[in-house]
Amino acid sequence: MLEKALRGSKKYWTWLLALAVLIAIGFFFYLRQLYFGLGITGMSRDVTWGFYIAQFTFLVGVAASAVMLVLPYYLHDYKTFGKITVIGEFLAVSSVLMCMLFIIVDLGQPMRLLNVIFYPTPNSMLFWDMIVLNGYLFLNILIGWNVLDAERNGVAPEKWIKPLIYISIPWAISIHTVTAFLYCGLPGRGFWLTAILAPRFLASAFAAGPAFLILLAFIIRKFTNFDAGTKAIQTLAKIVAYATLANLFFFLCEVFVAAYSQIPEHTAHLEYLFFGLHGHGALVPWMWTSIALVVAAIILLIIPQARQNETTLGFACVFVFVGIWIDKGLGMISGGFIPNPLHEITEYVPTVPEVLITIGVYAVGFLVLTVLYKVVTGVKEELAG
């Protein structure tokens, strides 16, 4: 099937070339980071995880959100999603791939990566994260590819794929749960030390992921003859609406606990993010933008006319995606480190090389996504034609 990705229009190749250039730039700066050390990033002794790990966290959510297509289709026999489950699964593949790359670029000694396997340490959450991420990648490649191949040949998918699909559903939940456990089990980091972190991560994932899928469906429809279908998109829109509301609800629960208990370890981080602390407030405008975007999206999504109109729906999806990206990709990680355990403030701003490396990793993800989607749309067009 891969041959479908080798024949494309000029636009297709230009897009791939553009991504390749971004990858090359990112890779160049990554080599510099490898040679010099993580000192070329904006991270510091106090903010030890920055942009990379934040992107990783956000993308685990995007990856997990494939389950929002797989679950209705396979467990509830919701046929409308049948056409697009593979779109979700391949989005998961490229997202998990980016997650792994972000972990690798964040390591100080990436050459020793395999130490995680040579000295397996089940009491470390990172060990479990490695297992669930690799497993999820493997499951989605296998399932997506086999189901698409069967569809192309006009036969039912092979029998052994069924149990794997059922396993992939709780597995999707597990990847984001374990990712939340990386943070929420750490003593002395009040911002993350909350049992609601995993549910909140999942809610934001099921908002941002499907929102992105809707946008992707629009893009695919524009450039190919493959249409996900209005009904599928509208169902996804409802999922986005519920998940965004759940995410806001969980966030407000956090705010209540911190604000009403007024325990300094819990309030300090929120105060820093939304009002600034002791004159430091680099993230304040970002966080309020995030809130504004999410609230605007909710308004658009719960008004039926706005949700059914594809233009306003498109805006709502962009708002959700960007709003949650700011929340998870900027605030969630550095917010937990500021103030530090000694209640001192070191702010974090990513450096230019750091951002370019990040863009490079995203470009790898989009390259894989484009190739996979090219195969999918090629097969679908072949079947339609």
Place this chain on the structure above:
Amino acid sequence: MNDKNKIITGLVIFFLVVLFPFWFNLIFGAADASTAPEPELTEKAEKAETCVAETEHMRTEHMQILDQWRDTVVRDGQRIYVAENGKEYDPSLSNTCMDCHSNKEKFCDRCHNYASVNPYCWDCHTYPEETE
């Protein structure tokens, strides 16, 4: 099977690239590649006559010994090594090995370069010339 020629050309190119180190050495590197360098001993090392193990054993297994040393020292905190010959040593690369073999370039690097291995010991551990 209309692409026979293309496939064969592709295979030839593939094998040429994969076998690069072999044919390159055959044609250009024969003289260098055939002679393995001898590590040079310092006076102190000559006088000591024996290392922490037999020379032949050291030659093939020194990395395993160092590996064991570092694990035992760092992780178990045991800092006395009683060798096979009954002598006591401080299991330390910088302080024991490099004390005798203070000529890193002629003792360590020669063979390492020849074998194209690049141990990262020296990223942290010091050797005599460096601190002088």
Place this chain on the structure above:
Amino acid sequence: MENSRRRFLKNAGFSILGVGAGSMLIGLSAHTSKAVSPDAGQRPQFSMGDKAMEAERWGMVVDTRKLNDSICRKMQEACHSIHNVPEPVGESAQRDQIIKWIWPTEFQHAFPSQEVEFLAEDAAHRPVVVLCNHCDNPPCVRACPTRATFKRERDGIVMMDFHRCIGCRFCMAACPFGARSFNFRDPRPDIEDENPDFPTRMRGVVEKCNFCAERLAVGKKPACVEASDGALTFGDLNDPDSDVRKLLAEKYAIRRKPNLGTFPSVFYIV
């Protein structure tokens, strides 16, 4: 044709997997047999040596009343110079990408959850020296994915194995005392007088205070204790007759963030 190609690919794939797994097994078995020398004679042995100081659980008591700026500087210098801790310079200092094993801070930073309102002016600004607490229940050890940081069961010291650290910095997120530093760059150019008896570190690994494990092994007390003019007392917390236990029995001492259940081994008399 489709079918035979597929079968070929499948077989090829499984063969590669098989060969890979097989060679891995061979490698593993060869590794274990090689670790032990086949030569005749007595097998090499490791031991602690007679000079080594031993304890069940090393601990420290800091008498903050005896601390002042110059003593703190002396302690930090003693520690950082023998452990090859780089001097923070230029950009690395600016970006707070620095390394410190022991450093003075103020009461409100050392004990942020034990705020004392209306503390006397001199007490509020008197330096409190902080370092790794060598917790009895260390969260950093729990978080490390490679056991590069570990608690020595024999004497309770929380150690770093720089050879194994992959630089994920999970331990730094896990440490509630900010005791850990990361080598954001090669530290060597910033080390003024390199101590040849102690290794430097390389870029990309985490480091922290090791309670001078290398000095205890040769019967010396930690460098900061020696330089402290009696402000720091070091000893076995599990030995009721040790200096630290006598001091703790006499004076009221507190620990940093006891509510987190990490059980620090460093105590403070305030």
